[in-house]
Amino acid sequence: MPLFELGFPELGEGLHEGRISKWLVQPGDTIQEDDAIAEVENDKSLVELPSPVSGKVVEIKVGDGITCVVGDIIVSIEVADDVQLDGAEGGNKSSTPPANAHTPAIQSSASASVSEPEAVPEKSAAVDVLAMPVVRRYAREQGVNIASVHGTGNNGKVTTADIDGFMKRQAAALTQLSNSVSTHRTPSSTIAQARGEESEERVALPMIRQAIARTVVKSKYTAPHVTLMDEIDVTELVKLRKEVKPVAEARGVKISYLPFIVKALIVALRYRPQLNSSFDEAKQELVLKHYYHIGIMTDTDRGLLVPVVKHADKKNMWDIAQEINVLAARGRSGKLSLGEMKGSTISITNIGSVGGMFFTPIINYPEVAILGVGRITEKPVFRDGEFAVGQMMSLSLSFDHRIIDGALGQQFINDIKRLLEYPYLLLLDV
Template sequence: MTADTSTRYREFKMPDVGEGLTEAEILKWYVAPGDTVTDGQVVCEVETAKAAVELPIPYDGVVHALRFEEGTTVDVGASIITVDVAPGTAEPAPEPGAAGGDEPASEPKGRTPVLVGYGVAEASTKRRARRSAGPGPEEPAAAAIQAEMNGYSAPVAAVPVAEVPAPAPASAPTPAPDRPLAKPPVRKLAKDLGVDLTTVTPTGPDGIITREDVHAANAAATAPAPAEPSVQEPSAAAPGTAAPAPEALAASGARETRIAVKGVRKATAAAMVGSAFTAPHVTEFVTVDVTRTMKLVEELKSDKDMAGVRVNPLLLIAKALLVAVKRNPEINAAWDEANQEIVLKHYVNLGIAAATPRGLLVPNIKDAQDKTLPHLATALGELVSTAREGRTTPAAMQGGTVTITNVGVFGIDTGTPILNPGESAILAVGAIKPQPWVHKGKVKPRQVTTLALSFDHRLVDGELGSKVLGDIAAILEQPKRLITWA
């Protein structure tokens, strides 16, 4: 008896790894044809318009073919790798798109199958010009602000692909009945936690198991998880994505260089244009003496409660903004154009602009309003270091409410930042440097900076914007207000 080719070969399709994204670029393959793979093993790294993501394979078997080369942009739903789940038999492998064990019996009209369910409309993707597919609409993503946070970095450890013994040849493998619906990252999470997906109750749309479902199942079977989960270490260094150095370009004798606009840079451009021409921006400025704040930073560095965390001016500026939002909650809102409503947010997801190998991103600290100063420092350090390593997840860049961008690290006094889509305010922090200042009736050198607050004038008027900016300045001038106003 021989295996049926419809069940022997499985086509692993490019999943929708970021809520509605229509394409992703294959950055690196971790396997090659002939390699043995196991369910949950990472086989490649892809970059969407939001972040770099590692994809685990949901099958056991032997890699038969890689359908695309590194550097290729692939539509969601396209087969990227074929796995032989019954090696040793003689049947020919199907071509991409041919009937296989992973194909559904029928497909909803006008929709393309993704890894789980149906989420991508036909002709909704756009490939590079060198590919044969036609153009489609671009997917907007989280905005990126031109700023870089102070000196967070961490080495990226490379982990080799594990060698797994090849399975014994099977004559007729039987597909597992009623396979739980879950995306590859969720399957990998379940495998890492030792959670059997067949025992998990799904809460996602169409019966899909979510990460929260897996965590809930794990919590029910083990001790409660810590309140502050640690950021997962990356499994491999990001491949070379930086543009050639200007010196190298000049030495080559080329008169000009063209760099493809894709990934994060492409999403940033689309989001910034959309924001600039949708929300009426207003920017206000204030110059403030932050000498006492800088002294407090030095004191906190030696405080035992702050041991092991990074303390810098950005931490106190972030806390000052959170206090100002608490005192003026109307600033923490969004404009709902479709329903013609102002949506007041009773939580603060604080965005921090960070420079990454793939461009500028704005991940956010969830529920920042509830964090103590040590917890805020820990979250800030994890957020920026993860972004610098290029491992920020799409979820970390979604749902922001207000943002801080630090142009001062470049020696710039101030700027007029553009709002992130869906947010009503963004604070730009300028360089902190000694300047002559009238203090107690005398001109003295003081540590001074300039703050700029941009806001959406549809829902924030001049009075509200001025109150928020004034509160931030007052706290940084007299940081003891962090205690009396919080």
């Protein structure tokens, strides 16, 4: 039966590599076209990889946690004789099952219909170890001396499964040793523990975390940041939200303060369009955006993601609230698409949700400003000639000082303050 060898696909424009986070199938499994076969992590998100064909999984070429580039062969699938594979994206068709090893090859295109020649398994110069390059790389990444691993493949070839089995046996042995030491600890070992044994653990940085690191470094050292901080008396906003919550719930919408802030932000941007822009350094031009795509910084287990509410100025409060909730949920579950995280013109980051107040948010480059929202606290305020208890929200605005001066930044904050202190004005401005 013919064999289909799936090459690692391009997951998005300009994304030439990704990491196999987890295989969802095993050798011997029967799958259908479009079945999810693996979870793949790239710089932007965690996505499910669908199979382009139906058939039986013969061999998984790349283990969990391995980074692949576009074209690397990652899985072999046996298909029916009458299946047409020429148009199957990312795969090679072979008329016979694979020989001992089919090297993951970098293809000139993610869509190829002719198999690459098979490569001879790499042999270690130090010891007689047969292993494919991807297996050797996997061993290095896992900190395993491949010469210590018994190969179970043809001719004693070491596979990724052998590496995994070796690590499991090592872990089991260490656990057994640890239990033995705990049970039969000698006085000297007790003293050593009391003195404090220093231990370290190395954890591979997820690709998304690496991308975040590159982005914030570029932003911080490209755009000279200035941060202004202020407080807003949002007593009326708190009342308004309380009043509309039953209406929102009747619509099936959970409404937070963010939709009001988004609306106020859009009105303020219309007054101060310089903050809804990006800076083209090569041409030394300010690119003013006449549309309003609001990025919402979202904290997830995999890092800070920025889903975007597109054309927020054309949406009502309920639509914005619902979209924020849906995008945040998709972000936390790793289901955001690349399109849902592209194109923001200005961003909001809300540290108040975890109890923070004032901070210095880093601009989501190449945007020129970011609004930081802190928690709401009760404070004494002087209002109408007497002291009262006010609901005070803290704001932090960071901006690119090449484009925005301090006076303009403060005027922008003042616009937002006016709208959130008297939220009914939003009904007049939007």
